[in-house]
Amino acid sequence: MSSSIYHFRSVEKKWSEIFSRYSISNSEILRNRQKKYYVLEMLPYPSGKLHMGHIRNYTIGDVLARYKKMSGYAVIHPIGWDSFGLPAENAARQSGGHPKTWTEANIASMRELLQVFGYMYDWPREISTCSENYYAMEQKIFLDLFDRGMVYRKKSYVNWDPIDQTVLANEQVIDGLGWRSGAPVEKRILDQWFVRITAYAEKLLSGLKELEGKWPDKVLKMQENWIGRSEGVIVNFKIVGSNRTIPIFTTRPDTLFGSSFIALSPDHEIATELAKNDLDAARFIENCKKGAITEEAFAKAEKDGWKTHLYAECFLVEGKKLPIYIANFVLMDYGTGAVFGCPAHDERDFDFAKKYNLPIIRVIHSEEELPYSGEGRLINSSFLNGLSTGDAKIEMIKYIEEIGAGEGKVTYRLRDWLVSRQRYWGCPIPIIHCPSCGIVSAKIPVLLPEDIIIDGIGNSLEKHPTWRFVKCPKCGEEAVRDTDTLDTFFESSWYFLRYLCPDYSDPIDRDIADAAMPIDICIGGVEHAVLHLLYARFFVMALKDMGYISSGISFMKLLAQGMVCHKSYKNSDGEWVYPDEVRRDNNEKFIDRSGKEVIEYSAEKMSKSKKNIVNPQVIVDSHGVDATRLFIVSDTPPEKDFDWNIDALDGSWRFLNKVWKTFNLVFSELGVQIGGSNSLLKTTHIYLKKISEAYDSVALNKAIAFVREFFNEIEAGVKTETNESLRFAFKNFIKALSPIAPYICHEMWKIIGETTEPLQDTEWPKIDERLAIENTVTIAIQVNGKLRKTFEVERDTSEPILEAMAVTLLEDSIQKSLIKKIVIIKNRVVNIVI
């Protein structure tokens, strides 16, 4: 019997090389455009190590890729590296090496482990975004956007780290401090590059409707909120005693009769002008900028204002004047940077009015206390009185437009995308600044210089002795290069198109892109729900409008996979302890290696800092790839968080051993030769149907449950079935399991001499629908809806017969005369109502 132990090590070594040869040619994709399947896993950052989250992500993708391949699809399943970015610079600074060297070494070791896992990737399509081949093409796209006015330069407020001397992304500012330097971050006005994503706000919003049912509702809602469309009106308020007006955006024109003040953002141009001649104003504005920096603290900060000497004319009421304040709660980058205050119907305005003793005029009738921001009938509002808030809005906008005080307008929360970074390790912005010609497109490619000093302070490109100095391509005069590089989200916004033509001389090969797109399923973490997936959708739309591709549709299904979690442990010294260092002592207490007592914390996302991580390599060494793959997609649906559980991993390992043992029995030279039954034929079709449906709906946990049930049936059949029937069932079982556990399945397939080709090229079994239905059904007999008995009957037995059988079976307990009604559902239930 010892010979039937499954030796995964030798088997996995043998097949891994064969699996990594998978590839699909462009001509094959073009030929099969009607039956293609593009499965995309979000490309990883080459940090050096694959973690369990990666493994879960890629295993889900690989199972689908293999299943679709077996089902006859032309499967596009690429992988690549999101290889620009800050960590490489930091690593280089610490080690004294070069970001490129570090990145390439990481890629090599990660690639190796991906191949160990048997992922059926199309390696010839592999891309690395830091390669010249990639970013030079990106520069071409950038310049195309630039030529169309889709990229522009603008002065704007940014997070500035005074120690690192660089701009920080919002995510890099933690509680107001630079994430690396710990220095208080300043708001600075800098000239930056922006992508005009707002031009696509409406398209991005309407595109979400097409994705309903295909993307998780949560993600759709998040993007909708991010884009934040609101309909309203811009009203121009005249400043008393001046020709100037202050434009104000509002979505509540219905409450204009309740207005009692106007508030400007501290960054508003009028505020800035006032501050020039007024020290008090200047001081107030300065204080506003210092205050809270986190969004939450900012939102909760007390309303604060500074009263200017200016008043605005209320265009609705003759002689009514509204005092103008500068107020800390008014945002410059939404609407027009100025608001009118209606204290009765807005919480912020209410707080502000209380503080500064401003009139509070109720204009919407309601039983509720002020401030009231709900719907109702208008009061105290002249020609609006009696109207609903909805109608009042329409009437007021009409009036404003008639008297020429403003016009209806749609505003978005979405801002243009700031893409410039003062960083070395990124795609150089291919622009030259010429003293006489201004901003000029550079000749591409603009390559990153390799001889560079990275000391963590400022932008190394700017400090390079020669790189930035060039001749202007237009006039030939001395000029300088732009030393900023692009946000790395720029690279990850179009990589899925480059996979399709990794060596093409233009960024995108239109023919192949048209055949392969859209992406049929994209798998990745929810953390990319807004930024990456919004940018990528935008890119595809913009690329379509620039003629690179024919369709603006990027993604079909989005699978937001859950996190991989693990319990965490902390010892009595307050140090985190690795899970595999924790034991139970005689008193059932948790202890670490040194015997210190350990507290167990509930499962949360695996993270290095809490040491609740599991290294994939270690698991592969102890349990094998197939068991790990099987385990990581078992039990928990892909979109839910997955709790690591070592016992269940052992269970997956045991299952594969059982499979191996039964395989050796069923296909042994002599066969089993005990029974004479052929019922497995039908069973096989029944289960293949269930399994296929589960794979099709990406319910991999269910697919595995059915695969295991199928196997249990085969095992039970060993004593009763003919050899022929058993072998038929087992072969189909191998096919059904192979997308999840490809190694053991290929090995078994090879042993029975079916083919020497990888199993992925074997067609998924054809299901005979007539056989895939059970012949007998179990009928439940209920009394008043409660289960009393069950009985077996042939499928589709007529209702009168079911009724008669049920009544007879319950004869002893129920008198016929008491029966009021009988409800019969064919093949399911007979409910007797008494």
Added chain:
RNA sequence: GCGGAUGUGGUGAAAUUGGUAGACACGCAAGAUUUAGGUUCUUGUGACGAAAGUUGUGGGGGUUCGAGUCCCUUCAUCCGCACCA
């Protein structure tokens, strides 16, 4: 504050979309084989009960012959956004 989910055994979860709740696993319990590579096999396992049975899908209410599933209400947990005018 606003928005979005999710609540089913000791655990991960199923439930043909209104028709036998708990499939498939993990764990646990009892037993068998004396078990060399990390065993394997059998049986049991929502709760209460010796049993017949009763009860059970966060709580409360409703619709229905019948509700985990539909409606109302309430509680709890998680996540996202956050002065958006």
